[in-house]
Amino acid sequence: MKVIIINKEAWAGGLERLYDSFRLFGPVKQDEFHIFKELSKGELPDMNLLNTRLSAKSMVYPQSEKMFEFTLDENRDDHHMLKEIHKDYSPRAVIGIRPCDAKAFLLVKANFDSPEYKDPYWIKSYESTTLVGYACNNPSSTCFCTTAGCGPFHEQGLDLLLVDAWDHYFAKVITEKGENFLAAAGWSSEADSDTACDEIETMRQAAEAKITTRISTDKLKDKNTTELFEAPFWEDVAFACINCGTCTYLCPTCWCFDIQDETFGLSGIRMRNWDSCMYPLFTLHGSGHNPRDTKRQRIRQRFMHKLKYYVDKYEDGIQCVGCGRCISHCPVNIDIRKVCTLMNGFEP
Amino acid sequence: MLAYIDKIKEISNRLLKEGKVDMVIGFRKGTVPMMNEPCFVKTPEDVDNFVWDSNCGINLANYLTNRKEKIGIVAKGCDSRNIVTHVIENKIKRDQLVIIGVPCKGMIDRHKIEAMFETEIQDVIEADDKIIVKGQGLEKTLNKKDVLQDNCALCIHRNPVIHDELVGDPVEEQKDLDRYEDVRKIEFMSPEEKWRYFDDLLSTCIRCYACRNACPLCYCPTCFVDESRPQWVGKSQDPIDTRTFHFLRAYHCAGRCTDCGACERACPMGIKVRTFTRKLEKDCLELFDWEAGLTLEERPPLDTYRPDDPDDFIK
Amino acid sequence: MGIEPGRLHFSWISSAEANKFVDVVNEITAAVKALGPNENFLKTEARVA
Ligand code: SF4
Ligand code: SF4
Ligand code: SF4
Ligand code: SF4
Ligand code: SF4
16 A cells, blocks of 8 residues: 655645646635635635534535526526536545545435436536545544544545644555646655554554544344334434434535525526434425424434434445434534434343 | 522433323433433433533423323423414313423523634533533633524513422512513614515525424424415525515514524524514514413414404504 | 615505505615615625635
């Protein structure tokens, strides 16, 4: 495995060069927290962070995204026709993405890029993106990635993994995209691969040892779906929930959206916006009937989807990477670790 | 605090045993620092789950809306005022409730405390009016009064305004506060400055509606932002739609908002959403001498007409 | 909110005061026309990605 050493003194210069061939995105501190933002030339990503408040999913799948445009002007031949919107899919790189968020793209891919369905917006955007990961030397207390199919130095989904080693970064090359990124930055001082890998391995173990919360997911697959669905604990789990959708909006693996048309005079656009299973509107039928009318049903949907339906359907673990965002930011402290324990240990 | 907890447990136990209520709503210990989780207890055996400390900022009146059971509810000053509002607005009947009043000493602001430190906070301990914050290589003692939620620092109704039980002696109310300094600052801005100020304030809003949903006042079966025929507001991240949501929501709370701070506390992006409601609160106080939720005897100003209305357009 | 003065008007008109109604409407339309369109709340197209 190829490992490049990036001296921190060469960091800004390399980024400077990258602007010529990439649109760069990175964590920036806004108010009291970090969010991903497009970096303007000369702007540096703030690498002094635990993780961003919102996940990196919006880098590929924005909260509001135009899909088509149309005109209602009947004097035009193309009236009432949906036309594709030209978008910028030039190469871009997301710097400083945590391994959990990167792994999440692979989970989301199961939905947006499946054998039956291809979502052109997501795919094009994903393919134009290079993910420059940033290993977590200091995971936070809500991180439980190591038992959610991921880990603080996990490489799945990444093109490159940066490891902060005091005065330099190790850049572990994972894909060709990662290789190209390094080349464009002009970072080329190759480390002795064995020593570097050893050093990274030691740091990985130290980081993983800091993650103290664990979940067990081993029995989820064998549970009977209907029994779990009817489990008595849902009422208690759901009580505090205010259906705000914060958990789903902050989550890197939640993918649901809603399509809306908006017109402005005679022209209009069709766009999609993130939606959330926590909202009553999400399932409201045109008839007025709502199959998920109570919050007990909605909260059950969220956890059943992540921890049961997904597990059964894709046979690839849970639909959660353990980033802990929904735990730290749920306004009423509904904790997926607790719910997972209830589900995994449920005996009817 | 410990005395409060014992008292909450004791009263809940009694109410449940005597069959006076079907459930008691209170807080149980959270899984992360500075968070507790609203919960209900239906049997005397479970009352031991209840806790009380400075992390009970969620407004429990929110959990009463349209419930049919007989309910015991733990209520601090602001919760009790929202219960009053709920009763006035027919969202719950007074005789369904046994209100377990908690004289409140203010809730701490976790956004504020988190922002004070670079490292992650892993544990927070309370001792009287001190807050001890711990993290990796971090241990610091803060004065509770410096880290109160903004609304708690300005609160003048810490004691429950109605209650059937009380878990401790009434606390002294804060006096001589200048409650609206920040609002006045905005009032003095020019329209253009105001526009920019609010653009800035809302720039990170993700329209998750946690602020709305945490608020006991926001119980409309279909909120105007969710209405589709007609669609009043667009649903995207467009800044004008976002602003329209906040603007209108605030007006819907005029004369009803108790400044409980639940909205601001709930916001995952740390947006100071009370900026909107506080202007209206101030207006209600100045124009109609009205503070929401203090009495069951009077209708709120926006659903009454008085011949002495102060505004001159009503002639 | 940053809405210019003169854009928002209130009045209290009884259903019997037809003349007052006409006057007030005329005054308001004149005042608002003088201000021109409300650019702030004008959404020409959603500003989204
Ligand atoms: S963040 Fe918490 S309160 Fe909000 S919808 Fe999710 S679980 Fe419910
Ligand atoms: S469910 Fe929660 S912990 Fe899991 S990936 Fe989503 S936000 Fe992170
Ligand atoms: S969940 Fe794991 S990968 Fe994600 S920020 Fe925490 S330690 Fe890093
Ligand atoms: S809670 Fe915060 S982010 Fe969510 S809609 Fe309200 S102000 Fe916006
Ligand atoms: S608007 Fe905010 S402060 Fe006012 S009652 Fe609702 S939650 Fe409380």
